[in-house]
Each structure stands twice: as structure tokens, then as C-alpha cells.
Amino acid sequence: MCHLILAKLVLLSSTVVPLLMYPSGYVNLRLRTRQTHLRVLPCAQAQKRSIACAEGRLQLQSFQDVARPPERIPFITRGIIVLAAFLKPVFHVISNVTYFQASLYPTDVVLEVGPGTGNMTVKMLEKVKKVIACELDVKLAGELQKRVQGTPLANKLEIKIGDVLKSDLPFFDACVANLPYQISSPFVFKLLLHRPFFRCAVLMFQREFALRLVAKPGSPLYCRLSVNTQLLARVDHLMKVGKNNFKPPPKVESSVVRIEPRNPPPPINFQEWDGLLRIVFVRKNKTLAAVFNSNAVKKLLEKNYRIHCSQNNLEIPEDFSIGSFIQGILKDTGYAEKRARVMDIDDFISVLHGFNAKGIHFS
Known part of the structure; x- marks a missing residue:
């Protein structure tokens, strides 16, 4: 009987992804962070089980020979596994994908809308100058405050409680958010009409809304939203996020888009x-x-x-x-x-x- 290798892949967020491989196989790990590619030889060369990369350190650990594969573990022989697909709940997807796609710098002030449990917030606080977190839920805001209380990160976090659409936006360099459908359009235009200009925003929307943002002339989804957004900004579709990345799974798919305001803006009223x-x-x-x-x-x-x-x-x-x-x-x-x-x-x-x-x- 051919034994298999049961491995654990540890991500930056401390999330553990179990993998099942043939002893002689390899897996090409592709983290969606500017198309970074990592190749791991999981068996023969132990030194290759820990990989340093631009995103930090990924480790393959707890190797174990198994004759019978455990259930509900991704089976990998040769090919590509996109790590984001295994990150749950959605906050892990954001922290490992959106966070890096936003191209953050140590001097940045980041506006985060809907920080939730704060997984992404903490990752950003470790890198940037300041995070301004806008949260509608008072209880979640309190939990986020407790999470960083007594740590060096506490001084870098500012929490604003309330409806972001009814509040004046502060100065910020970059914005990250996971937005419900009902506020997606007004929030996008609140961002694009905000002054002074920010550098970029990486936002998660329902997939249909995201596709309308990037739709081109002739597309069935091409609409006023498409034209207005593309007049004021460069918009790129970064990735699709499947329903299974959420707990509980929603009825619709999601997508992550990157928005960069045109600066200077077009000379149009x-x-x-x-x-x-x-x-x-x-x-x-x-x-x-x-x-x-x-x-x-x-x-x-x-x-x-x-x-x-x-x-x-x-x-x-x-x-x-x-x-x-x-x-x-x-x-x-x-x-x-x-x-x-x-x-x-x-x-x-x-x-x-x-x-x-x-x-x-x-x-």
C-alpha cells in the first residue's frame, strides 16, 4: 500500500491548512499576493519545509506517513493550490489577500470599514503607522479594543463607531473593506469624491456588483455605475471569493477589487x-x-x-x-x-x- 504524507501548512495568520501528498510529489503554492509563487519539496529535503518569502514565513510541519487519508482534507499530488481558498472565516481571506494587495507602507494611515473580529486589523497594525477602524456594531468595536489593549498596537488603533455613510471620512492613504450590497454603491462614490486623494482601496463586494464596476462597453453588465467609477478611478478585479470561504456560506459569490483614484481627476463637473x-x-x-x-x-x-x-x-x-x-x-x-x-x-x-x-x- 502506498503511504501518503499528511502535512500542515502554517500561514502568517497562524491558520493551519492540512494537505495530503504523495511522498514523491511536490505542490506549487500560489498565494495571491502579486503573483508570488512558492515551490515546496515536502519529503526528501527537510530544509525546504520552511520557506522565507516577501509575505513572511510559511512552514510545512507535522509530516506524518498515513496509510489511509483522513476525510475532508485537500488531496494534492502535483499542481497548484490557492491558499486563499482554504482560509476561513472570511476575515482570514481578507487578512492574507486584501491586506497584501493593498500595498501598505510603514507610513500609511489605513481606513478599515467593518473590522469585525479584528484579524485583518491586527495584521495591518503590525505594519502601518495607524489604522482607523469604522464599525457599526458597538459590541464588535469593544471586542476589537480589548484585543489590542495593553499591547504596543493599541496606540496605533483608532475606532470610530457609527454609520460610515453618515460620517465624514478622515485623512487616509489606503482603504480596505468588506461591504454589504446595500451600501456598496454609495460608499464607492463617497470614497471617490473624498479629498484629499487616497492612494488605493481594496474592497470586497458581492460578485455581480464587482463585475459591474469593471464592465466594459458592450458587456451586459455595463451601466452607469461602470462609467462613473471608471471615469474617476482605475478599477481592477483581483480575485473571486467563493461562498465556502464564509461561515455560514451566503447565497452569492464575492469578489475583491482594487480602486485607484485618478489624480488629478478629469476636468468635468x-x-x-x-x-x-x-x-x-x-x-x-x-x-x-x-x-x-x-x-x-x-x-x-x-x-x-x-x-x-x-x-x-x-x-x-x-x-x-x-x-x-x-x-x-x-x-x-x-x-x-x-x-x-x-x-x-x-x-x-x-x-x-x-x-x-x-x-x-x-x-
Whole structure:
């Protein structure tokens, strides 16, 4: 009977991942931290069981020959195991993936939204200058305070209790958060409109929301959220987090994204910009000519146009028709037959400038 090797992989968070391997096999361990790859020869060379790397030290320990494999332990022969998939609860996923992806520095002030039990918080406190943890749950905030009380880390932690959407954000260099769906969109734009600029944010969302953030023109998920976010920031999808990484498992998948604000920001009035997008994405599959032919849209834009003319002492002809005026602008800009679902940021900028140049405003 061929005996197997039962090994334990100890991570930075002290989480132990059991592995089962053939004595002659090897496993390529890939931690999702800037594509770091580690190769371990678990049997013949004992000195290879402890590996120093940029993330710290990973150890293979407690090797034991077993004739019968224990149940519910990942069986590895040759191939890749992504460590994040075995980190439970979700706080371990965040602490070992999101934390490193955020590219933190010793001088950083980090804003953490929803610190929970503080696993990620403690890891960050060991590296950065300060962590500002925003927690809605008073009991969890108290537990976090107790966790660092009496340690050198206590002076580096500031806890803010309350709704982050209703609070003014402090100065910070980087942000990490695991956000519920209902506050995902408002929090993203609260971040992107925050000044002074932060360097980056690494955030976990429900997967569908994350995919909308990074969707490109022509994608079924492409929407106002996609365009607004990508106007103000560079957005990258980092990884998918399966339901089994949570206890209890939710009904939906999650994803981690990285957001870097564009600094300087584009020279656009965001209220004007968002007003345009709200109109064109209501019916994103229709041509702009059809979208702007709506009575509600024409009524709104005529009201704004008359205010503009009044403020600038401009006369409006008696036979003025807002519908003909709008269609003329769309024809002149070349976008009358375009559809929002396939237009990119430059297209929307051209449309906005075309309307604004003629005195039509959206806010």
C-alpha cells in the first residue's frame, strides 16, 4: 500500500491548512499576493519545509506517513493550490489577500470599514503607522479594543463607531473593506469624491456588483455605475471569493477589487456628468435620439435651458422647440444613432460638451 504524507501548512495568520501528498510529489503554492509563487519539496529535503518569502514565513510541519487519508482534507499530488481558498472565516481571506494587495507602507494611515473580529486589523497594525477602524456594531468595536489593549498596537488603533455613510471620512492613504450590497454603491462614490486623494482601496463586494464596476462597453453588465467609477478611478478585479470561504456560506459569490483614484481627476463637473448618464442609461439599448425624445427628458432639459438663458441674459425665440434643438445637437455631435451600452467615456464626454456648448445642462 502506498503511504501518503499528511502535512500542515502554517500561514502568517497562524491558520493551519492540512494537505495530503504523495511522498514523491511536490505542490506549487500560489498565494495571491502579486503573483508570488512558492515551490515546496515536502519529503526528501527537510530544509525546504520552511520557506522565507516577501509575505513572511510559511512552514510545512507535522509530516506524518498515513496509510489511509483522513476525510475532508485537500488531496494534492502535483499542481497548484490557492491558499486563499482554504482560509476561513472570511476575515482570514481578507487578512492574507486584501491586506497584501493593498500595498501598505510603514507610513500609511489605513481606513478599515467593518473590522469585525479584528484579524485583518491586527495584521495591518503590525505594519502601518495607524489604522482607523469604522464599525457599526458597538459590541464588535469593544471586542476589537480589548484585543489590542495593553499591547504596543493599541496606540496605533483608532475606532470610530457609527454609520460610515453618515460620517465624514478622515485623512487616509489606503482603504480596505468588506461591504454589504446595500451600501456598496454609495460608499464607492463617497470614497471617490473624498479629498484629499487616497492612494488605493481594496474592497470586497458581492460578485455581480464587482463585475459591474469593471464592465466594459458592450458587456451586459455595463451601466452607469461602470462609467462613473471608471471615469474617476482605475478599477481592477483581483480575485473571486467563493461562498465556502464564509461561515455560514451566503447565497452569492464575492469578489475583491482594487480602486485607484485618478489624480488629478478629469476636468468635468460630476453633477453634470452624472445627470447625463442617468438619462441615457435608463434605456441603454435605445439610440440617443430615441432616449432624448422622451417627454420627461425634454421637459427637464427645457427647464434647465430657460434657467441658463435667464442667468446669461439670452433671448429664446418664440418658435423655440426643445425637441428640435436637442435632436440638432445630437446630429451635430454624431451621436444620434449611438446607444449608451456601447459608448465609452470619451463618447459621453463629447456628448456632454456638445450639449453644454449650446446651453443645455443636466443639473
